[in-house]
Amino acid sequence: MMDTIFAPITGRGGAVTVLRLSGPAALAITAALAKNLAPPRHAGLRKLVWRGRLLDTALVVTFPGPNSFTGEDCAELSLHGGRAVLAAVSEALIAAGARPAEPGEFSRRAHLNGRLDLLEAEAMADLIAAETEAQRRLAVEGAGALQQSCARWREELRQVMAQQEALIDFPDEDLPQEVEARLLGRIAALAKEMYRALAAAPAAERLREGLEFVILGPPNAGKSTLMNELAGEDVAIVSAIPGTTRDIVGTRVDFGGVPVHLTDTAGLRDTEDEIEAEGVRRARHRAAKADLIIAVAAAPNPEFLDVPQGIEVLRVVTKADLLVKSVADLAVSAANGAGMAALRTRLTDIAARLTDTKGAAALSRPRQIACVRDTAQALDRALANEEPELRGEELRSAAHALARLTGQIGVEEILDAVFSGFCIGK
Ligand SMILES: Nc1nc2c(ncn2[C@@H]2O[C@H](COP(=O)(O)OP(=O)(O)OP(=O)(O)O)[C@@H](O)[C@H]2O)c(=O)[nH]1
Ligand SMILES: [Mg+2]
Known part of the structure; x- marks a missing residue:
């Protein structure tokens, strides 16, 4: 016989926590706490009492199987959102014979009961x-x-x-x-x-999974400044001293609805400094795995360094306010904002192209x-x-x-692989 399982299906910190119970004893256990239940799929405000102790007043809804998320008998208790409320009710549910659900266990049961195929679950x-x-x-x-x-x-x-x-x-x-x-x-x-x-x-x-865009170029070229501009926040330290950035510094940026992980790197140069040299090594390593390298070189004399082969590159001249003659590449200035909108548009176009499935079935x-x-x-x-x-x-x-x-062929390893990646409550 299947266990009756429970878990919160809402996130932490809200005013309400919804707790789901699923399994053969779900309705009996709910009735033991809430006394009389409203008709199936009707909400009823009930005092939850366990062994004479009032735990909470909750909105209680029951979903008798098979017409429920898991296909089993289910109940949902909308509790007050406090951590102590959840702890007290959980303790009562365990005493009443239920157990906490494993990650993905609700979905797994839904799959086993034919309510959810693997593509739907994913x-x-x-x-x-x-x-x-x-x-x-x-x-x-x-x-x-x-x-x-x-x-x-x-x-x-x-x-x-x-x-x-x-x-x-x-x-x-x-x-x-x-x-x-x-x-x-x-x-x-x-x-x-x-x-x-x-x-x-x-x-x-x-x-x-999101795209990986890496800013790469010589020291002091304005890489960190550019990343901060594109991210719209002060993520990386900027200074006039070449070799300021050592670690890989990254942030998520949304380009036209496509998630991009934008990273700033150490300026590429030969250096005696052990820490900076490690930064340069990491910069090259990260760039080699990127979907796009944003290669930068600063005005007034922009000189682009060699970048790893086989990866798409967008060349951007920085510090365009210092330019004395026009250049063929895209030129931007963080000082006066010139070219920034154009750069953003280019990056959005590239992000859209790299994630375009051209109407084919999206195997992701x-x-x-x-x-x-x-x-x-x-x-x-x-x-x-x-x-x-x-x-x-x-x-x-x-x-x-x-x-x-x-998942019509329910090989156990496949199910494990799919559902173990889920969080508790799914
Ligand atoms: N005039 C001008 N100066 C800029 C611009 N962008 C950045 N700078 C200046 O250039 C210097 C270096 O900027 P950073 O963004 O730290 O350069 P970086 O490429 O990250 O440098 P490293 O981390 O040392 O490799 C700072 O003094 C910035 O204020 C710009 O558009 N115009
Ligand atoms: Mg920097």
């Missing part, structure tokens, strides 16, 4: 974690599009498999050539669509990418195989890989 986690508008849209719209693609792929694969089976049953000599050609065409088209989604996956992944997690890649590769093998039985076998292996995407 989209929900992303929605809760979304910090910017583009991330919110990815969680809401991108996940919906992925689910639709997934359902379509599954149906197409089912039909292709049925046809393949029909071909196997056909006597060799009567095998209609065009039927087989059409079947192969459908398999190839399905694989192609999956490869298109895989090609767009890095963009979706970057949007989910390594798990999802692996499932779709395995499916597409099995389809490739099916195409390469002329033996009908073996081709049918590869198609089954494709269907198996695709089923892992939504």
Whole structure:
């Protein structure tokens, strides 16, 4: 028999804490504290009393299974938000036979009861974690599009498999050539669509996790000043002394709804100073992993340093107020604000481009990418195989890989990996 579990499903510090109970004893335990319950899904204001002690006055709602978040009997208690209230009620619930939920346990039960597939569970986690508008849209719209693609792929694969089976049953000599050609065409088209989604996956992944922009350049070029300007706050120390910044200093900036982790680094130069040298090493290391390097050089004589190969670079001339002649690169001045709006627009455009999934199904997690890649590769093998039985076998292996995407095949390790990343109360 399943345990009855409970956890707060709201964040700390608010005026109200909502506590959810789920499991076979959820309704009985709630009734033990609140005495008489309102009809299902109706809110009732009740005194919560345990062993003669008044704990709180709470809004109590019950959701008998299967029409609840987890599919089990559930109750939600809207308590007053204090930490002591939560502690006292939790203690009473434990004494009454419930136990605190593990991270992700509600969602896991919802999945096991067919209320939530893995894509929906992941989209929900992303929605809760979304910090910017583009991330919110990815969680809401991108996940919906992925689910639709997934359902379509599954149906197409089912039909292709049925046809393949029909071909196997056909006597060799009567095998209609065009039927087989059409079947192969459908398999190839399905694989192609999956490869298109895989090609767009890095963009979706970057949007989910945020982009990495690194400011790189010689000492005293105005890197820290530029970062503070773009961040709109005083994050890094600025001084006229070259070699001021040593550590990597970073902050989150929202460029047109795309979350960007913007980092300022130590000025690149050869130095005897051990600490500064370590700063330079870290700067290069971080830049090598960036999505974009903002390479800066200061007026009046801007000289750009070499930057790591293979990474997109935006060249920006700083201290434009000191320029004596015009330059080809984007020029900005923190002193008089010149060029700042243009720079912001460029960065916003780049952020949008790097996270554009071009309408393809948004695979934003390594798990999802692996499932779709395995499916597409099995389809490739099916195409390469002329033996009908073996081709049918590869198609089954494709269907198996695709089923892992939504969790219809509930392999325990997959469930652990997905739900252990959740926080308590989800
Ligand atoms: N005239 C002018 N001076 C600037 C501008 N931006 C920064 N500075 C000055 O340039 C000096 C260096 O600025 P920082 O932002 O500390 O330069 P940095 O590249 O971070 O330097 P390090 O951390 O030492 O590598 C400071 O004295 C700033 O006030 C600008 O747009 N115009
Ligand atoms: Mg600096």
